[in-house]
Amino acid sequence: MSLWFLLALMTVGAIFAVLWPLSRRTDVKREGRESAVYQDQLAEIDRDIANGLIGETEGAAARVEISRRLLAAADAEEGSTVSSRLRLRRAVAMVALIGVPVLAGALYLHLGSPALPDFPLTSRARAPVPGQSLDQLVAQVQTHLEKNPTDGRGWSVLAPVLGRLGRFDDAAQAFRNAIRYDGDNAARRAGLGEALAGAANGVVTAEAKAEFERAVALDADEPKARYFLGVAAEQDGRPKEAAALWQDMLSKAPPDAPWRPVLEAALARVGAAVPAPSDSASAKIPALSNDTIASVQGMSEGDRGAMIRGMVDRLAARLKQNGDDVEGWLRLARAYMVLKEPDNARAARDDARRALAANEDGLRKLNEGLKALGIDG
């Protein structure tokens, strides 16, 4: 049933309510009358006297009073006449037929929004309305999971989204819940490791590395875990090992693997050669032109620079607020050295010493770390 049909039906109902009495004869005799009340009152007096509720003399006095009212009411009713105004009735019928729909329609069109469909909660939960931000969707899933914390599938859907939104701590928690309630697998372990690394500003910590290793143990070809194990090797100062791992991945990878450019960029970063795709793969698709590869590399280079910059700035801001983190300071100093900004690295060193002045143990650790980085002094 369409909206307009429903509205038309309602209008017809309203018009009918006005026309109905106009089309009927009214029996005036059957209507209530004032004298009826007084007649009933007289009857009531007789009953009260019979029950002994009022005395005979009081009853007689009341009867006189009520009879007087009864007479007056009867006189008034006698005098009233009934008329029928046919033309006026027709005018009212016309007003109902034309006025009601016109007035109601005009006012409704002015105020209402007939074009808008309903949006009940249940239907919106199935088909998200365009224009809703990802944050809102995430919030919705989160409230759902607050109520049903053991919904493993929900966690496994939510976790990668949180990772992409940069909410790494939440993402790590979500991956852990997904593993707990929906089973362990390589992709989830790799995702957890990635979230942990993200939470540590891109550094593959020991904890993250353990997760990647678990993922590879579950599935030796899990690409994300293997890539990050390479990153770990690179960060530990073993770029050759990293390059070997990545080259092995590339040579085995299908040519349309989406993570191919990432690996190629990573290899370029450590200065290693990009292996040719395996014969079977190269036979299927033509090799990319050198220009394309260069542009991809150039793009990711710029992007990566911006990304690193952002991470370093975030870390510096965090340390400014909470300086009691030796590892953090060392990471910041190392980052500045990698970015070839020794002045900033020295400034970070001085800040760190000031922040850790009260922490003798921390200060010693810091100095040892700085010595290893070569900015001691």
Place this chain on the structure above:
Amino acid sequence: MIAEAGHYALVLALALALIQSTVPMIGARLRDPVLMNVARSTALAQLLFVGLSFGALVLLHVISDFSVANVYENSHSLKPLIYKITGVWGNHEGSMLLWVSILALFGGLVALFGNNLPLSLRANALGVQGWVSTAFYLFILLTSNPFLRLVNPPLEGRDLNPVLQDPGLAIHPPMLYLGYVGFSISFSFAIAALIEGRIDAAWARWVRPWTLMAWMFLTLGIAMGSYWAYYELGWGGWWFWDPVENASLMPWLAGTALLHSAVVMEKRNALKVWTVLLAILTFSLSLLGTFLVRSGVLTSVHAFATDPTRGVFILLILCVFIGGSLSLYAWRASSLKQGGLFAPISREGALVLNNLLLTTACATVFIGTLYPLGLEVLTGERISVGAPFFNLTFAPLFVPLLLALPFGPLLAWKRGDIAGAAQRLYAAGIVALVSIAVLWAWVRGGSAFAPLAIGLAVFVIIGALTDIAERSMLFRMPLSIALRRARGLPRASWGTMFAHVGVGVALIGIVCETTWNTELISTLKPGDVAKVAGYELKLDDISQRQGPNFGEMLAHFTVSEGGKMIGVMTPSKRSFSTRAMSTTEAALMSRGVSQLYISLGDTAASGAIAVRIYHKPMVLLIWFGPLLMAFGGLLSLSDRRLRVGAPKPAKASRSLQPAE
């Protein structure tokens, strides 16, 4: 489609109200029965369409359609179902829709059950009802439309004010509105009578059930609101002389006066002009009450609507209806014929005294509530008129009212015998004096007036019982005859007794609670014991719990008396994240009609928690009283018998004269 259909139904109701407010009145003027009968069908159709509209809004709240602005602003998908429904009238727009729904309901009831009314009176009354509805439909549609839509519906609503997320919201506003709006019927009848230019005892007979119904609901609504404030706000108070409470008290006082003066009119055809005025005033005060709350003029918990653009509209409605009806009254009242005469000492006289005192009380509340507003408008100075003013003015008005109350029913119509009435009240007086003496001897502390006030309440209660005993001739006739007579008494007489006993019972509760209530404010750690009024309350532990849309901190108390454990109380604090607000949920334990009351304050860093513990003696009587009053009203309403006030004839002195 639901929202749009509901919206259109409301617009159609407006169109029908316009016809209802004109055609039947023209018909009544020209004496055309067909045109007059249009009132009935339009009133019923209006009820249907407003009902549809209200139903649509309820449905929208239940299915959480946040494309409707009203639902988005006042609902949340996680709210329990009952609060999704009650949330419909927990906001300005929805509550106005409830208001017109009830207005249409009463109009429909008059149309359905008004068969005993003369055609023209019914047509005119429904016509006036149509004016009122027209004004309200316009107000809703143009300034407070609950069906406005949002093009980009948000994903989650902003939730209902947590203080309102309570079962009290399911009962208090509908009851209060049934009361407020119910008085619109007596108003419409009064205006109809003024337009027709004649009014008689029969008028009061016809208005009686509507007034009684409205009064009953208003009584229950106010009592419910008071109990709600008592347990929800966490201060243990039950009446704050808050302007919003006063706004509901004023129509109640005027309505109570109307109820009594209508009795005089029905039985004796007297006080007609005054009764019409009271009917107008009562509804005017209801309108004022509704709008004082709605307009946001008064800053309080209830003022959830604060929008100056509505103010002008509201002022306009108030001016048209109150000013218009009073002008009509001034113009036409002189044409109404005066009715029966009576001596000053008579049932009528007693009821006039009742009316005088009640309307004066109403006037003091009116001044106390509106004077600060007026002063602020005129001079910009902000003052607040609080409890001391009302206590000082109310007591001197209510003491004579209550003293005179038992005399009223014992006096005869037309001319009464005060000495005879006093004689019959000896027993009540003696019981009252004895209770005063006993209280003085027995009770320590508190105001010296408290035993006097309780004595007064006892006098009222025994006096009301005396009336029934007298009528059934208890103690003067054999018991079996007295019982038969008691059964034969009109139910209205029993209703009078219950209502008057209710007044006394409520007074006892009020006096006991305010005089002997014990309060303890303290900071407790788990394991600590607080002692209040002979009870020991041990704080066992504090725990956390997750509700559907709130987090809750619960404190578990074990209550013991004289070393014997008598129960567990768990007051809590709820915090609602959507509005970042918290509410206190007091724990109550009834001991007879007294109560123990615990509400939680803030938590200290050390893990200790601030608590307020009260012992409130006889506090439940405060609300039992109104329940009894409403029950009396119900008995009286169920009494289909006609009422006659048989006048006491003047002494037949001639027969005593010596023969010539």
